[in-house]
Amino acid sequence: MIMAEHVLEQLLRQLPTAGRLIKDRPGRQIWRLEHEGRCYYVKFYPRTRSRLKRLVRGSPALREFFRLQWLQKAQIPAPRPVGVLSGFQLGDKRGDAVITEALEPSMGLDEYLNREKSLGRSALDHRQLAAQVIGIVTQLGQSKLRHRDLHLGNFLLSN
Numbered sequence: 066m067i068m069a070e071h072v073l074e075q076l077l078r079q080l081p082t083a084g085r086l087i088k089d090r091p092g093r094q095i096w097r098l099e100h101e102g103r104c105y106y107v108k109f110y111p112r113t114r115s116r117l118k119r120l121v122r123g124s125p126a127l128r129e130f131f132r133l134q135w136l137q138k139a140q141i142p143a144p145r146p147v148g149v150l151s152g153f154q155l156g157d158k159r160g161d162a163v164i165t166e167a168l169e170p171s172m173g174l175d176e177y178l179n180r181e182k183s184l185g186r187s188a189l190d191h192r193q194l195a196a197q198v199i200g201i202v203t204q205l206g207q208s209k210l211r212h213r214d215l216h217l218g219n220f221l222l223s224n
Contacts (some may be wrong), residue, residue: 068180072100072101073100073179074191076098076100077098077107077150077153080096080098080107080155081156082131083098084096084097084098084107085097086107087096088127091113092110092111092113092125093108093109093110093125094108094109094111094155095108095109095168096108096109099125103166103167104162104166104167104169105165105166106144106164106165106166106167107145107159107162107163107164108129108162108163108164108165108213109126109153109155109158109160109161110125110126110128110160110161110162111155111158111159111160112125112158112159112160112161122223124151124161125161126149126150126151126160126161126163127149127161127163129146129149129163130146130148130149130163132210133146133163133165134146135208135210136210137185139204139205139208139210140204141201141204141205141208141210142201144165144166144167144168145165145166146156146164146165147164147165147166148163148164149161149162149163149164150162150164159203168189168221168223169223170223170224171221171222171223172221172222173217173219173220173221174194174198174218174220174222174223175216175217175220176192176218177222178217194222196219198220200217201220
C-alpha cells in the first residue's frame with residue numbers, strides 16, 4: 066500500500082504530464098488521471114482570492130468533498146470523494162484539490178439529449194430518464210440537501 070501511495074503522489078506531482086486537462090476555468094481546473102487501472106478526477110481550485118475571504122468561506126475543495134460525502138450518506142448517486150489536497154502545487158499555482166472516482170464511461174445528460182436531438186431523433190428512454198431525474202431531485206429535497214446550479218449537465222448518464 067505504501068508503494069501505491071508513493072506512485073499516486075508522484076502522479077499528482079506530475080499532473081500536467083501524467084493527467085489530462087478536461088476543463089480549465091479561472092476558478093477551477095478539472096484533470097483526469099489514471100492510477101492502477103482506475104480513473105480519477107482531480108478538481109483543482111487555485112488560490113486567487115484574498116486570504117480573508119478564504120478564512121470566511123473556507124476551501125472550495127473541502128466543501129465539495131463534504132458535499133459529496135453528504136450525497137453518499139443520503140444514498141444519492143454521486144461520484145465518490147477520495148481525498149482533499151490542501152496547499153496543492155500545480156505548476157506555478159498553489160491551491161486546494163479534491164480527488165473523486167471517475168464514473169466512466171459516462172456523459173452529461175444534457176450532452177446525451179442534445180446529441181440525440183442533433184441527430185434528428187428523440188431519446189427513446191426519455192421518460193425513464195425524466196423519472197430518474199425527478200427521483201434524484203426528490204431525494205435531495207427529502208435529505209434537505211440543495212444544489213445552487215442544478216441543470217442536466219450535472220446529471221451523468223452511465224450504465
